[in-house]
Amino acid sequence: MIKHLFKLIWNKKKQNFLLITEIFISFLVIFGVFTSLVYYYRNYKKPMGLTYNNVWVINFQNNKQFHNTDSVTQYYATLTAMLKNMPQIKTLSYASSNIPFTSSTSTTRLIYKGQEIRPINFYRVGDNYREAFNMNLLEGRWFNHDDVVSSNRPVVINASLKESLFGNGRALGQLIDDSHDDKHVRKIKVIGVVQDVKDKGDYLPSGMAMYNRVDTSDMRYIGKLVIKVSPDADAAFESKLYKAVAGYMKEASVEIEHFSKKRESTNRSTLIPIIIFSIVAAFLIINVSLGIFGVLWYNINRRRGEIGLRRAVGASGGSVSGQLISESLILTTFSLIIGVFFAIQFPLLNVFNMAASTYVMAMFLAVAFIYLLVFLCSLYPGRQAAAIYPAVALHEE
Incomplete structure (x- = not known):
């Protein structure tokens, strides 16, 4: 047949x-x-890796001219103290432009045991960034003020980058080359590992990621302030927050967004x-x-x-x-x-x-x-x- x-x-x-x-x-x-x-x-x-409800971001483009590093530090320290006095704000953290649910991307590469690992999503974040998003810490710790005096630049990596670098081996305390040429060899030290974060939405992978602590030199270029607010923070509080920030940063354009809406978009x-x-x-x-x-x-x-x-x-x-x-x-x-x-x-x-x-x-x-x-x-x-x-x-x- x-x-x-x-x-x-x-x-x-x-x-x-x-x-x-x-x-x-x-x-x-x-x-x-x-x-x-x-x-x-x-x-x-796959799990999202962060909590976005009741998390807002204050976008600002500061055109203020600073004479020295101390004036930058004092300027943003005053802003931070003012916001912390608002009872609806639970925690806050400065961050680079590639915050979750944005199209902004920053990548880098690492060299480990002669092998180049790329592309790696590169983030600059503050000490309270993990707390704001309730990120899951798998190993080690997050950044704190003591990292200012660290001899090797501390970084936190995600689980995907850990697997690419060390497999099933130990990641904490490992030193990695962070050099872009052979003349200037720099070392970074892994102090923590966090769960992968799908910061490009529910349907895209997290990729490899490395988090770096925001330092004083970064503050001139930072334009994002992530805040976690209490559930009772409403439109009236948002208006009050906007007026307070815009009133303080007179030279800056200010905008407030909700991460829940940014995720949907x-x-x-x-x-x-x-x-x-x-x-x-x-x-x-x-x-x-x-x-x-x-x-x-x-x-x-x-x-x-x-x-x-x-x-x-x-x-x-x-x-x-x-x-x-x-x-x-x-x-x-x-x-x-x-x-x-x-x-x-x-x-x-x-x-x-x-x-x-x-x-x-x-x-x-x-x-x-x-x-x-x-x-x-x-x-x-x-x-x-x-x-x-x-x-x-x-x-x-």
């Missing part, structure tokens, strides 16, 4: 070539959609491309489905004599329907063999730097989807073929 089906398909290879091509292109598109969906879903299932921006891609893929699937349905319907009309003869010699309606469905699935198999050959190049070549398991899962889902699609499209034409009466079909011939 299988040999007979292959013979029938080969005899109509020119007619079947277009159908094979349609299914092949559909598989590649569906593979792309499922790859994105699997990738986003796996990232979504970031997630929308992430999902928009995949939604558009999915809509395009849906239209393609509809066209392919109509194409498969039309080709099968056309084949039935052309093969009414063949079908009628088979019925006349005793073939059941189920066997006739099964033959047409089997032919469609064999054509689909040819298309999928070619499609899987191209799809498997993605994990082999590490395209888009995704885990190989993501591509493999997407391939299985795409193959299953295409088989199901072709089966459903061929089911009704197959039933129509099974309903052909032998006498009527032979009479028409």
Whole structure:
């Protein structure tokens, strides 16, 4: 039976070539959609790594001219003391521009045992930054005031960077080269490890990260102040806070944002491309489905004599329907063999730097989807073929 089906398909290879091509292109598109969906879903299932509710950020662009470092320190110390006197503010921390749920990114590299590790997300944060976001400390400690006199620059790394650098080994106390050339070799010391933080939204990975303590020299360029507020902080308090900060920083433009809203905005921006891609893929699937349905319907009309003869010699309606469905699935198999050959190049070549398991899962889902699609499209034409009466079909011939 299988040999007979292959013979029938080969005899109509020119007619079947277009159908094979349609299914092949559909598989590649569906593979792309499922790859994105699997990738986003796996990232979504991972813990966020921070608490964003009741956390705000004060954005400011300070144009004030400072004469020396002491004046910078005193200026921001006064602002900090003023904000700490507000009972609704539980903790606060200055930070670089790449705070969570923003498009701002800063990366660096590290050299460890002769190997370069990159890209690493690079953050400058204050002593209370972890407390503000309730970040989970896995090992060691966070920054404190004693780190000012440390001989080696202290850093806190996340779990992903620890795995890349040390594997299952010990990270605390390790010294790492932080040099960009061979003439100026600097050392940094790992004092803590935190859980990975998905600071680009629910659907994107955290990546490797390194946190550095904000020092006096950084304050000239800092433009973010992260604050954790009490649950009863309302719009009236936000207005009061804005007036206080804007009144103190007369030379600066001030804006207050909520991280809960920033997260929603970031997630929308992430999902928009995949939604558009999915809509395009849906239209393609509809066209392919109509194409498969039309080709099968056309084949039935052309093969009414063949079908009628088979019925006349005793073939059941189920066997006739099964033959047409089997032919469609064999054509689909040819298309999928070619499609899987191209799809498997993605994990082999590490395209888009995704885990190989993501591509493999997407391939299985795409193959299953295409088989199901072709089966459903061929089911009704197959039933129509099974309903052909032998006498009527032979009479028409």
